[in-house]
Amino acid sequence: MKIFRNGRLAPPANMYLHLIRNWFIGMSLIVAALGTGMLGYHVFEGMSWIDSFLNASMILSGMGPAATLVTSSGKLFAGVYALFSGLAFIAIVVIMLSPVIHRFFRKIHMESAASKD
Numbered sequence: 001m002k003i004f005r006n007g008r009l010a011p012p013a014n015m016y017l018h019l020i021r022n023w024f025i026g027m028s029l030i031v032a033a034l035g036t037g038m039l040g041y042h043v044f045e046g047m048s049w050i051d052s053f054l055n056a057s058m059i060l061s062g063m064g065p066a067a068t069l070v071t072s073s074g075k076l077f078a079g080v081y082a083l084f085s086g087l088a089f090i091a092i093v094v095i096m097l098s099p100v101i102h103r104f105f106r107k108i109h110m111e112s113a114a115s116k117d
Helices: 013-043 049-059 071-115
Strands: none
Touching: 013 049, 013 071, 049 071
């Protein structure tokens, strides 16, 4: 978000452009994380693509696995993927909401600077 030298907030259109860009980045990361999970379940557990999608999306959304895992490599993958998914979820939410959060803090900063004058 561009910081204006005259002490004003950037126009809302500017924030919306940043919001759209960050939503695109966040959705791309979700697709990449989901694809990684699907590939892992397909390779390590031998699940069909539909079952792999179900398990990967359930883990990524924090709901837990949908199917019982049989192989040791599948269980190891599921554990690592679950840890990754928890961190990825938090990071993606922050990326997607950062323009709104930035505007909020900028507005508070401007109000506190104005009250000191």
